[in-house]
Amino acid sequence: MTDASTTAPVTAAHARRGVFEVGERVQLTDPKGRLHTITLEPGREFHTHRGFLRHDDLIGAPDGSVVTNTADVEYLALRPLLSDYVMSMPRGAAVVYPKDAGQIVQMADIFPGATVVEAGVGSGALSMSLLRAIGEGGRLLSFERRDDFAEIAKANGRAFFGGDHPAWTVHVGDLVETLPTVVEPGSVDRVVLDMLAPWECLDAIGEALIPGGVLICYVATTTQLSRVAEGIRAHGGFTEPSAWESLVRGWHLEGLAVRPEHRMHGHTGFLITTRRLAPGVVAPERKRRPAKGAYSDVDPATAGADVPADASASVRGSTAATEIPAEAWTSEALGERVKSDKTIRRVRRSLTGTSDTN
Secondary structure, three states: OOOHHHHOOOOOHHHHOOEOOOOOEEEEEOOOOOEEEEEOOOOOEEEOOOOEEEHHHOOOOEOOEEEEOOOOOEEEEEOOOHHHHHHHOOOOOOOOOHHHHHHHHHHOOOOOOOEEEEEOOOOOHHHHHHHHHHOOOOEEEEEEOOHHHHHHHHHHHHHHHOOOOOOEEEEEOOHHHHHHHHOOOOOEEEEEEOOOOHHHHHHHHHHHEEEEEEEEEEEOOHHHHHHHHHHHHHHOOEOOOEEEOOOEOOEEEEOOEEEEOOOOEOOOOEEEEEEEOOOOOOOOOOOOOOOOOOOOOOOOOOOOOOOOOOOOOOOOOOOHHHHOOHHHOOOOOOOOOOOOHHHHHHHHHHHHOOOOOO
16 A cells, blocks of 8 residues: 555554554543543643543553543553454444454454455454454455445554555455456455345355355344355355354453343344365265255255256245345345444544545
């Protein structure tokens, strides 16, 4: 994204160590556990209804300091972790939560130096976790259909890393149309899809992935999960998919009152993963057959077998989810609270100083 001389310090360890410097983001925790994130600037002040805190009192202080404001309220000052940052950063689209991003990095085996394709980029939360895993020697090729989302994501990444990450390129456009123009066939190690209809991209992804490469999809609903699983099986070039979700429950720790929190991070999304087979290889026949009736009027013994692409949904052994028209798969239909264009423009303007006037 920029030349090496300007990007060398972006991911260096020193950016996460040492005293607080001008331009850094600092997370303040008040006595009630409330979090406030500020960007340090000389002469500025952080105000609350109970006094104010001078930025100059933090500049030059070590990470993990305690500072007192004008009303004698103490604040713990720490550099925000990546998980802290993504939950508080400006966003245009919903973010992938840290609990899911961590599993994507682990279960997709994202390694240093890997070439990774990501679609869509959203607000950049998952992109930052992927960049952390591949390092400066890898490549992250992110695809996003909306220019305003792409700008917000790049601005969030720039704010966290302190500059443009040298391994990150964001392409605005449709993945199926753009990917073949960006990568050579069989040159991508891992693919991460966070989009409404990942099954539409399987042919393009199958062409780009190396043999043994991993595809992992993040979807919000069971109808999406079912359709992408059936699409993977019908493609024929991938291993049997595996799917799961994770639920995270915090614990209250105070004296003898050690118990689960009343609130928890419940369902955020499903993860489904598969691996690319070598060219011309057919996966071994499944020994465990689907339950009778699982595939409409199709004999379970033949469900998932290779069939013509133009066959009817019932002949293909598809579930009801595959019969839903493509145009029906929208964010609103899947229950996402979509932000208005006005809100998106405001977020983009606050991060980049520009707005979309179209």
